[in-house]
Amino acid sequence: MxxxxxxxxxxxxxxxxxxxxxxxxxxxxxxxxxxxxxxxxxxxxxxxxxxxxxxxxxENHFDPVKSLLQEEVIGEIVDLQLDQSGVSILEINKEHVFARNQIARGHILFAQANSLAVAIVDAEVALTGSAGIRFVRPVRLGEKCIAHAKVIRKQINNSLQVDVKTKVNGEIVFQGIFDVYRLEDGRVSM
Amino acid sequence: MxxxxxxxxxxxxxxxxxxxxxxxxxxxxxxxxxxxxxxxxxxxxxxxxxxxxxxxxxENHFDPVKSLLQEEVIGEIVDLQLDQSGVSILEINKEHVFARNQIARGHILFAQANSLAVAIVDAEVALTGSAGIRFVRPVRLGEKCIAHAKVIRKQINNSLQVDVKTKVNGEIVFQGIFDVYRLEDGRVSM
Structure with missing residues (x-):
């Protein structure tokens, strides 16, 4: 119609x-x-x-990443509000796919989502503690993955729960909940 | 004593x-x-x-990987019984760690475990559907990660549940449960 x-x-x-x-x-x-x-x-x-x-x-104002070096983020961050939300874009290229079927490897989508979840944290050092993830549909060569991350819970023990949904053309292809720890003093004490 | x-x-x-x-x-x-x-x-x-x-x-007999090309496996597979179990080894080098603290990036450990879980599957094409994972303790530059995977459930819908535990010097550093789908006819129909 x-x-x-x-x-x-x-x-x-x-x-x-x-x-x-x-x-x-x-x-x-x-x-x-x-x-x-x-x-x-x-x-x-x-x-x-x-x-x-x-x-x-x-080009618009968004917070600079603190917990990672810019080049350590998988995908390009285009929006970031520390401890709140973030968006990154990753275009699937030849290095990201299986040779046989041109489907993006799982850990690539995981890496985009995980590094965005870590990048959101307002701390010098942040590490992922655990995650529950789902690959909703296969992503193919050339597709543009847009990951949207949102902090859904701040816990007392200095951890954040971050929800990440990755979409291609508005359709969810990956989703995950990441528990990320901030390490205020730079020490690792997990 | x-x-x-x-x-x-x-x-x-x-x-x-x-x-x-x-x-x-x-x-x-x-x-x-x-x-x-x-x-x-x-x-x-x-x-x-x-x-x-x-x-x-x-050098001993172990099953050849079917679902991946050998070079697509992250880590070196040293034991593999299709649809049953597998072991892979990954030594953490400079490319795997954060520059600031020499701690292995989460997606590297995920990639080792995930590709082993996929490699176990006795099918030409296998994809990860979902996973629950936990980073138990940070892994550092130079540490040797040994991932042990075991099929813990075979489901009717052609999926396998694979438990992966990654150890350094006998101590668990990562664990995950992966739901992996086999696609018998090479088509992707998730």
Whole structure:
């Protein structure tokens, strides 16, 4: 069913506002129109393309990572509020997939989520204590994984519970709950 | 308390039989003697050193990995009984640790355990569905992680539950339960 253009543009404007990482492809599917139509809508609405939106977010203020060196994060962090939430992006390339079926290796998705969960922690040193994870559907070569992390509980013993959901085109592909410990004084005392 | 030599040698012979990956260092601790003493005991008992024991195990018959290419396994598989059990060894090197504190990154231990859990599966294609994991104590640069995997349940829907315990010098550093799916026909239908 076609949605009238005006209504479609309202949906598009709102969706990109709420989910800045939505691709044109996914938006096209949701509205049941061609990708070209979405592109034209974006131009009319003044919404920049995905790459520009990400760049803009990355340039905007977000907290610097404390618990890791920037290059130790798997994926690119594009939003971070220490002890609260974070977003990272990882595009699956040839090094990330099994040779036989071009499916991303489990530990790559785990690494993105885990390093984001650690990066969120407002401490010099943070370590993962435990995690429960689920690979919801296989991720393939070339797909762009967007991990959204949220602190869902702060515990007395200096640990945080972090919920991470990784999506490809708005669809959840991985989810995990990570218990992460902060080590205030730099010592490891787990 | 010193154990008499005869009793000590009995313990040593039995321990190396049951745990071929025990280091002389750990054995020395257990018997409360010097590493040199353990080395001499081994010579007297005709027990080869760790490296030789590992080489010997690796040369012995064990099932070839089916679900992964050999080079896709993280760590070196030294024992494998398809759909039953497996052992792999990973020595933590500079690429595996955080720069700041020389502690192994979580996803490295996860990757060793996960790829062993997948390697166990007697199928051309196997994927991890979910996992519950625990990092028991931090692992440091240079430590040798020995992962022991055991199939603890075979389910009707073609999935296996694999228990993995990773040890350093006999001490558990990581443990996880992995639900792994076999995909008989090579299709991915999770």
């Amino acid at each position: 076609r949605i009238p253009k005006k209504e479609r543009q309202r949906i598009i404007a709102q969706s990109f506002q709420e989910e800045p990482f939505l691709t044109d492809e996914e938006m096209a599917k949701r509205c049941n129109v061609s990708i070209q139509t979405i592109r034209l809508d974006r131009v009319e609405l003044g919404i920049p393309e995905l790459r520009e939106r990400i760049k803009h977010m990355a | 010193r154990i008499p030599k005869k009793e000590r040698q009995r313990i040593i012979a039995q321990s190396f039989q049951e745990e071929p990956f025990l280091t002389d260092e750990e054995m020395a601790k257990r018997c409360n003697v010097s590493i040199q003493t353990i080395r001499l005991d081994r010579v007297e008992l005709g027990i080869p050193e760790l490296r030789e024991r590992i080489k010997h195990m690796a």
